[in-house]
Amino acid sequence: MTHHLLGVRIDDFSAAEIETKLEDWLQDQGGHTIVTPNAEFLLEARKSPAFADLLHRSDIAVADSVSLQYAAAALSQQRLVHRIPGVDILEKLCELASRRGAQILLLGGAPSCAEASTQKFQQRFETLDIVAIDPGYISWHGEVLEVSEDLLRQINALAPSIVAVALGHHKQEQFIAQVRVACPSVKIWIGVGGAFEMISGQKKRAPRWLSNVGLEWLWRLLIEPRRWRRIFHATIVFPLIVVREAFRRKTFLQSTRSVFSEVIQQWAKGL
Numbered sequence: 001m002t003h004h005l006l007g008v009r010i011d012d013f014s015a016a017e018i019e020t021k022l023e024d025w026l027q028d029q030g031g032h033t034i035v036t037p038n039a040e041f042l043l044e045a046r047k048s049p050a051f052a053d054l055l056h057r058s059d060i061a062v063a064d065s066v067s068l069q070y071a072a073a074a075l076s077q078q079r080l081v082h083r084i085p086g087v088d089i090l091e092k093l094c095e096l097a098s099r100r101g102a103q104i105l106l107l108g109g110a111p112s113c114a115e116a117s118t119q120k121f122q123q124r125f126e127t128l129d130i131v132a133i134d135p136g137y138i139s140w141h142g143e144v145l146e147v148s149e150d151l152l153r154q155i156n157a158l159a160p161s162i163v164a165v166a167l168g169h170h171k172q173e174q175f176i177a178q179v180r181v182a183c184p185s186v187k188i189w190i191g192v193g194g195a196f197e198m199i200s201g202q203k204k205r206a207p208r209w210l211s212n213v214g215l216e217w218l219w220r221l222l223i224e225p226r227r228w229r230r231i232f233h234a235t236i237v238f239p240l241i242v243v244r245e246a247f248r249r250k251t252f253l254q255s256t257r258s259v260f261s262e263v264i265q266q267w268a269k270g271l
Contacts, residue, residue: 003076006042006245007052009061010068014082018089021060022096022188026161030187031180033058033173036086038065039238040230041169046241050143054173062089066214066266067234071242073262074255087195087205091121093162093188098125102161102187106132109166109196116200131158138167138175145174152182159185164192213267 001012013021025032035058045052055061063069063083072080097104106114114132121130133154139146155163163186165172172191180189197203206219217235220227246255
């Protein structure tokens with residue numbers, strides 16, 4: 001099942017379905033890409049056709065936040081049943097890489113977080129071949145990134161099968177789009193945002209029940225108050241845009257009932 005929310009494709013795959021796809025991709029010649037949209041992605045895609053195109057060209061687009069499930073309830077004929085955070089997909093990739101003897105590369109993130117994450121993953125998966133690279137500062141030049149030849153040489157010297165890129169949304173997706181052809185060993189690319197900070201322990205991950213009921217934003221506000229503008233856009237601006245779209249479609253009352261039903265289901269599951 002595929003949804004289109006404010007012009008962005010969201011794939012409604014279960015964890016088992018995604019695992020099957022990942023296993024298949026590790027056996028082909030791929031260069032497959034995974035994106036994990038949340039409300040911020042959809043807001044950015046409205047402003048940037050280039051970013052919207054990057055999301056459209058991904059092989060899998062998996063909802064990362066419950067806000068997209070509420071948006072789907074308001075704007076789609078069917079529920080968006082599955083939501084799988086990018087950090088969970090990264091953990092599954094590490095598990096698969098460990099079983100299959102594939103190398104995984106962590107690239108980017110806050111200073112030292114990628115390296116600390118490799119240690120955490122190696123403690124969980126003893127046979128895992130995992131390395132980290134600090135790409136340095138990668139700047140925009142118009143709508144493309146200035147990626148050094150030295151960085152490409154480092155990636156190709158390692159020849160990883162999986163690369164997780166943590167450069168923040170849009171930049172990480174643009175990076176993948178630019179370098180994937182130049183890195184033929186890589187079968188799976190995924191943008192993971194701030195996953196390394198959570199995995200390394202630099203930032204505490206929200207309790208699962210808070211994430212399940214859609215209150216992870218409150219946790220983020222408490223531990224990172226400087227992010228209040230991003231949280232405001234995700235929790236206030238994004239819902240208002242969804243409401244406006246429901247009014248435009250003349251489905252506001254039906255959308256309200258559907259969202260209320262979805263909220264009840266999410267809270268029942270979370271609690």
